Amino acid sequence: xxxxxxxxxxxxxxxxxxxxxxxxxxxxxxxxxxxxxxxxxxxxxxxxxxxxxxxxxxxxxxxxxxxxxxxxxxxxxxxxxxxxxxxxxxxxxxxxxxxxxxxxxxxxxxxxxxxxxxxxxxxxxxxxxxxxxxxxxxxxxxxxxxxxxxxxxxxxxxxxxxxxxxxxxxxxxxxxxxxxxxxxxxxxxxxxxxxxxxxxxxxxxxxxxxxxxxxxxxxxxxxxxxxxxxxxxxxxxxxxxxxxxxxxxxxxx
Amino acid sequence: xxxxxxxxxxxxxxxxxxxxxxxxxxxxxxxxxxxxxxxxxxxxxxxxxxxxxxxxxxxxxxxxxxxxxxxxxxxxxxxxxxxxxxxxxxxxxxxxxxxxxxxxxxxxxxxxxxxxxxxxxxxxxxxxxxxxxxxxxxxxxxxxxxxxxxxxxxxxxxxxxxxxxxxxxxxxxxxxxxxxxxxxxxxxxxxxxxxxxxxxxxxxxxxxxxxxxxxxxxxxxxxxxxxxxxxxxxxxxxxxxxxxxxxxxxxxx
DNA sequence: CAGTGGTCTAGACCACCGA
DNA sequence: CGGTGGTCTAGACCACTGA
Numbered sequence: 001x002x003x004x005x006x007x008x009x010x011x012x013x014x015x016x017x018x019x020x021x022x023x024x025x026x027x028x029x030x031x032x033x034x035x036x037x038x039x040x041x042x043x044x045x046x047x048x049x050x051x052x053x054x055x056x057x058x059x060x061x062x063x064x065x066x067x068x069x070x071x072x073x074x075x076x077x078x079x080x081x082x083x084x085x086x087x088x089x090x091x092x093x094x095x096x097x098x099x100x101x102x103x104x105x106x107x108x109x110x111x112x113x114x115x116x117x118x119x120x121x122x123x124x125x126x127x128x129x130x131x132x133x134x135x136x137x138x139x140x141x142x143x144x145x146x147x148x149x150x151x152x153x154x155x156x157x158x159x160x161x162x163x164x165x166x167x168x169x170x171x172x173x174x175x176x177x178x179x180x181x182x183x184x185x186x187x188x189x190x191x192x193x194x195x196x197x198x199x200x201x202x203x204x205x206x207x208x209x210x211x212x213x214x215x216x217x218x219x220x221x222x223x224x225x226x227x228x229x230x231x232x233x234x235x236x237x238x239x240x241x242x243x244x245x246x247x248x249x250x251x252x253x
Numbered sequence: 254x255x256x257x258x259x260x261x262x263x264x265x266x267x268x269x270x271x272x273x274x275x276x277x278x279x280x281x282x283x284x285x286x287x288x289x290x291x292x293x294x295x296x297x298x299x300x301x302x303x304x305x306x307x308x309x310x311x312x313x314x315x316x317x318x319x320x321x322x323x324x325x326x327x328x329x330x331x332x333x334x335x336x337x338x339x340x341x342x343x344x345x346x347x348x349x350x351x352x353x354x355x356x357x358x359x360x361x362x363x364x365x366x367x368x369x370x371x372x373x374x375x376x377x378x379x380x381x382x383x384x385x386x387x388x389x390x391x392x393x394x395x396x397x398x399x400x401x402x403x404x405x406x407x408x409x410x411x412x413x414x415x416x417x418x419x420x421x422x423x424x425x426x427x428x429x430x431x432x433x434x435x436x437x438x439x440x441x442x443x444x445x446x447x448x449x450x451x452x453x454x455x456x457x458x459x460x461x462x463x464x465x466x467x468x469x470x471x472x473x474x475x476x477x478x479x480x481x482x483x484x485x486x487x488x489x490x491x492x493x494x495x496x497x498x499x500x501x502x503x504x505x506x
Numbered sequence: 507c508a509g510t511g512g513t514c515t516a517g518a519c520c521a522c523c524g525a
Numbered sequence: 526c527g528g529t530g531g532t533c534t535a536g537a538c539c540a541c542t543g544a
């Protein structure tokens with residue numbers, strides 16, 4: 001007897017395999033906010049019933065999302081929506097090292113917080129429609145390790161996606177700023193693209209970082225994305241390249 | 254009846270699951286050179302017989318190695334040892350872009366090729382035992398796109414791991430240099446670590462790149478590893494940061 | 507102890523490849 | 526057409542969690 005596709009939306013005769021469809025459905029539930037960060041998903045058996053497929057198929061879908069760090073499986077407990085905890089920051093999205101080889105997790109001081117209309121260039125980067133007026137938040141931060149400045153950071157966020165964001169909510173959170181996006185606005189960053197430029201410090205950057213004008217700096221631009229490849233953050237960091245560097249890995253078993 | 258562990262070396266009662274042991278065994282075969290780059294592995298059914306486990310278990314092990322880009326599966330054909338082809342270079346280990354956003358695959362000109370004794374610092378980076386004399390190859394290259402210099406590159410290789418390497422073999426190959434390591438010396442790079450520094454061009458680098466002294470440069474140091482986390486290459490690239498930048502991605506579905 | 511995810515089996519059918 | 530990997534099922538047992 002053929003499987004009934006109507007009830008669940010999963011279709012064995014579709015071009016995509018069932019476990020890919022499971023993946024899509026779970027991503028859709030996450031994008032819709034049905035399951036929120038930190039929350040437990042239904043068990044694999046329950047999902048298998050709900051979607052009308054075998055447990056193996058559910059596992060295949062969940063496995064890919066777990067590999068992407070979107071879900072977290074805990075044996076004996078359940079499967080959970082990943083959170084941007086401090087521990088997670090230690091191994092993802094954090095690549096600044098001092099030049100003597102110590103990984104840096106800088107403190108964040110919020111210097112300014114403004115709401116304004118997005119310039120065309122920024123609107124384009126954040127995927128906002130041309131020809132319309134879009135509010136954005138513009139944040140300026142100083143990142144420092146101990147008393148030493150590490151980087152000047154500017155963050156631009158599409159205003160409509162971050163309801164309820166305030167300077168206060170950012171200042172009070174000791175956490176990774178992506179945890180603030182999650183907890184305050186329900187925005188989940190799952191992927192980033194970075195461009196790393198070498199440059200010379202201009203007067204304002206030099207003053208902020210307490211280095212000489214024309215000192216070498218690393219300008220790191222990042223676009224962060226949530227589900228469905230939707231850009232949610234554009235940030236620029238100006239790192240003091242005299243004291244710090246950037247590391248990446250690739251490949252590996 | 255319990256599985257017999259002696260014959261194959263796989264042991265259901267070991268702390269590692271069987272599919273991890275499969276993975277280890279395959280990596281060992283690769284490190285031993287039993288299966289060479291581009292070569293086809295035995296079929297999953299044959300490996301299942303050989304290791305005394307189910308096909309599913311073989312698949313689980315191979316899947317992880319395929320995700321690490323160490324093996325390549327081709328439906329209807331078989332499973333193969335990955336090669337460092339030009340196509341592969343396009344999506345792995347190549348991150349230089351011009352500042353107007355075009356990905357750069359520079360040409361390589363070999364300027365010098367020397368064999369010498371490794372200084373202590375280099376020996377340490379390449380994991381060579383202290384207090385012994387180790388031959389290394391030291392290569393200097395100019396990377397350029399069209400007529401424009403992109404970067405000066407220095408490569409250091411542990412001499413004993415690269416028998417038969419000559420300036421000629423590198424000059425004649427139009428391929429990715431990692432393909433030369435594979436084809437000439439049987440060395441497979443599977444993972445790299447990179448450190449990205451911002452700096453100012455000194456006189457010699459400036460002359461090579463045809464830029465002004467104290468122009469901004471990106472100094473990219475890379476250590477490349479083969480199986481068993483064995484370092485096989487240390488390279489330093491000095492990129493003209495006025496015209497080029499570096500990109501990385503992280504995360505994603 | 508019951509419930510979770512983790513591993514593993516034996517087998518089925520499919521899609522793709524090349525002779 | 527036979528052989529390959531790709532997907533999927535049903536079911537088993539294990540390891541870990543927390544009440």
